[in-house]
Amino acid sequence: MHAAVVVFPGSNCDRDLAVAFEAAGAKVSMVWHKDTKLPDGVDIVGVPGGFSFGDYLRCGAIAANSPICNEVKAHADRGGYAIGICNGFQVLAETGVLPGALLRNVGLKYICKTVGLNVVTSQCAYTEGYSAGDIIDIPIAHHDGNYFADDDTIARLQGEDRVAFTYTENPNGAKGDIAGILSANKRVLGMMPHPERAADAGHGGTDGQALFRALSGILTPA
Amino acid sequence: MKARVHVMLKNGVLDPQGEAVRHALGAMGFDSVNGVRQGKVIELDLADGTTEATVNEMCEKLLSNMVIESYTVEMS
Numbered sequence: 001m002h003a004a005v006v007v008f009p010g011s012n013c014d015r016d017l018a019v020a021f022e023a024a025g026a027k028v029s030m031v032w033h034k035d036t037k038l039p040d041g042v043d044i045v046g047v048p049g050g051f052s053f054g055d056y057l058r059c060g061a062i063a064a065n066s067p068i069c070n071e072v073k074a075h076a077d078r079g080g081y082a083i084g085i086c087n088g089f090q091v092l093a094e095t096g097v098l099p100g101a102l103l104r105n106v107g108l109k110y111i112c113k114t115v116g117l118n119v120v121t122s123q124c125a126y127t128e129g130y131s132a133g134d135i136i137d138i139p140i141a142h143h144d145g146n147y148f149a150d151d152d153t154i155a156r157l158q159g160e161d162r163v164a165f166t167y168t169e170n171p172n173g174a175k176g177d178i179a180g181i182l183s184a185n186k187r188v189l190g191m192m193p194h195p196e197r198a199a200d201a202g203h204g205g206t207d208g209q210a211l212f213r214a215l216s217g218i219l220t221p222a
Numbered sequence: 223m224k225a226r227v228h229v230m231l232k233n234g235v236l237d238p239q240g241e242a243v244r245h246a247l248g249a250m251g252f253d254s255v256n257g258v259r260q261g262k263v264i265e266l267d268l269a270d271g272t273t274e275a276t277v278n279e280m281c282e283k284l285l286s287n288m289v290i291e292s293y294t295v296e297m298s
Contacts (some may be wrong), residue, residue, distance in 0.1 A: 059289055101289040106238050
């Protein structure tokens with residue numbers, strides 16, 4: 001598996017994500033936001049957490065219009081795998097690769113703590129290492145994680161088995177308790193919680209490990 | 223020439239910041255405030271001849287997120 005991790009000014013989980021991919025057996029290339037091309041043979045693109053471009057204008061808005069994001073979008077459009085975590089989820093929502101948007105947390109506070117997640121589906125490459133109904137502990141660290149989409153979109157996500165994770169106790173006001181969603185072809189995952197921060201015994205939790213391990217089976221370059 | 227863009231959260235999208243401002247105003251004794259919506263104003267300094275249609279395109283591609291926000295443009 002060859003993973004590319006996108007780095008924006010203000011990304012701060014890029015190296016953590018690279019370490020998690022490497023621990024799962026991936027070769028990792030770091031890709032700068034000004035790059036206009038993904039490396040050849042990339043199986044999955046990781047869009048990491050952080051505060052790209054200082055969250056100016058809207059979280060993820062400026063990153064979503066950076067040169068590399070055109071490539072990430074094209075990669076997803078041709079059926080490539082991509083995972084956006086935290087700010088990466090905000091970026092993928094801003095590009096339109098994933099539906100909806102992330103609003104300010106309903107309590108207005110930045111929240112940094114480990115939360116319980118329900119694994120809603122195991123029918124995608126990211127969650128096949130879990131069973132639907134599992135509850136896993138994964139850290140969140142965000143100010144704008146309140147998932148919003150219109151009611152039709154929420155119903156469609158639920159009806160098409162595209163909700164990957166929900167919060168056991170909604171920390172941020174997200175509609176439908178949604179913590180992570182999938183694209184229509186289930187190859188793009190966006191999630192606010194940080195599985196890469198629960199992927200090593202030294203992190204204090206390893207519930208995120210199964211996500212990265214499951215990905216090591218992805219060998220189809222897009 | 224200039225354009226002034228107002229970006230607001232759409233009706234139906236909860237605005238927790240506006241809500242917090244409303245609470246604060248109420249706590250200060252301004253009990254006539256029924257609701258507060260907070261948005262942003264973006265001023266663009268434009269080359270002469272830039273059309274409102276171009277500014278609308280900027281709004282739809284970057285300045286606002288049409289999933290959650292609406293915008294209005296004033297050209298001057």
